[in-house]
Amino acid sequence: MKVHFLGTAAYEGIPSLFCQCSTCHQARERGGRNIRTRTSVMIDEVLKVDFPPDTLYHSLKYGIDMNNVQDLLITHSHSDHLYAEDMGIRAKGYAQFGNSPLHVYGHEIPLQRCQQALKGLSHNYKFHRVDPFESIKTQTATIVPLLADHDPNETCLLYYIDKEGTTILYGNDSGWFPEQTWNWLKDKQLDLVILECTTGHSLNRNNHMNVEAVLETKIWMEDNNVLKPGAQVVVTHFSHNAGLLHEDLTEIFTPAGIQVAYDGLVVQL
Ligand SMILES: [Zn+2]
Ligand SMILES: [Zn+2]
Numbered sequence: 689m690k691v692h693f694l695g696t697a698a699y700e701g702i703p704s705l706f707c708q709c710s711t712c713h714q715a716r717e718r719g720g721r722n723i724r725t726r727t728s729v730m731i732d733e734v735l736k737v738d739f740p741p742d743t744l745y746h747s748l749k750y751g752i753d754m755n756n757v758q759d760l761l762i763t764h765s766h767s768d769h770l771y772a773e774d775m776g777i778r779a780k781g782y783a784q785f786g787n788s789p790l791h792v793y794g795h796e797i798p799l800q801r802c803q804q805a806l807k808g809l810s811h812n813y814k815f816h817r818v819d820p821f822e823s824i825k826t827q828t829a830t831i832v833p834l835l836a837d838h839d840p841n842e843t844c845l846l847y848y849i850d851k852e853g854t855t856i857l858y859g860n861d862s863g864w865f866p867e868q869t870w871n872w873l874k875d876k877q878l879d880l881v882i883l884e885c886t887t888g889h890s891l892n893r894n895n896h897m898n899v900e901a902v903l904e905t906k907i908w909m910e911d912n913n914v915l916k917p918g919a920q921v922v923v924t925h926f927s928h929n930a931g932l933l934h935e936d937l938t939e940i941f942t943p944a945g946i947q948v949a950y951d952g953l954v955v956q957l
């Protein structure tokens with residue numbers, strides 16, 4: 689299985705539009721892995737998680753034919769994860785799409801956003817409302833949405849993805865996991881864990897994970913035998929406001945056996 693990290697930044701991107709902070713200045717100077725667009729991953733070219741405003745840019749940069757995507761999982765309605773206005777680009781009059789529908793999975797608010805954006809348009813999306821801890825078979829995998837602690841106004845979801853026996857936890861945007869999610873994970877066996885580290889060394893671990901929460905999550909997973917032998921843990925969704933460059937993040941996470949994602953990273957499982 690191929691997991692392609694298309695973008696690895698939080699809402700603002702790095703360097704961020706307008707920003708004059710030292711992280712953004714240095715990111716502009718250094719380029720390379722310090723340039724980050726909004727977060728999304730693509731699995732085997734057919735299963736995508738989230739639809740950020742950089743989706744057009746991702747398809748151009750990586751040569752992705754979005755018409756090959758069969759399943760689109762939406763974590764929550766924040767615009768860095770769902771830029772619903774661009775869903776209309778697939779509708780009649782804007783695109784000549786193929787016959788096979790694009791299946792979209794999400795909780796209530798993301799699906800409402802999509803319906804609003806597509807109002808009056810003819811399209812071949814198929815929308816599926818999902819609920820926490822209820823397993824669903826999609827076109828390409830079996831998924832289980834898990835609860836996040838991210839935005840109190842919305843049911844934000846993480847996804848457990850089982851594609852032909854290879855298992856991924858997509859943990860983003862999560863905050864420190866709610867108790868039900870930890871309990872659900874206890875008897876699972878994961879090949880890849882994707883965590884968010886948005887807030888760096890900030891002391892708060894609700895809404896978003898900080899460095900400490902990511903490190904503790906890996907230890908919890910080791911202690912509970914949740915990681916398969918050779919499993920990989922990757923951290924993503926970074927904000928310039930954390931004040932950490934790619935090099936700083938690597939220094940923090942490499943000794944703990946955690947890989948720091950960058951735009952374009954491919955993980956093979
Ligand atoms: Zn986000
Ligand atoms: Zn900045």
Ligand SMILES: [Zn+2]
Binds near residue numbers: 764766769838861
């Ligand atoms: Zn969010």
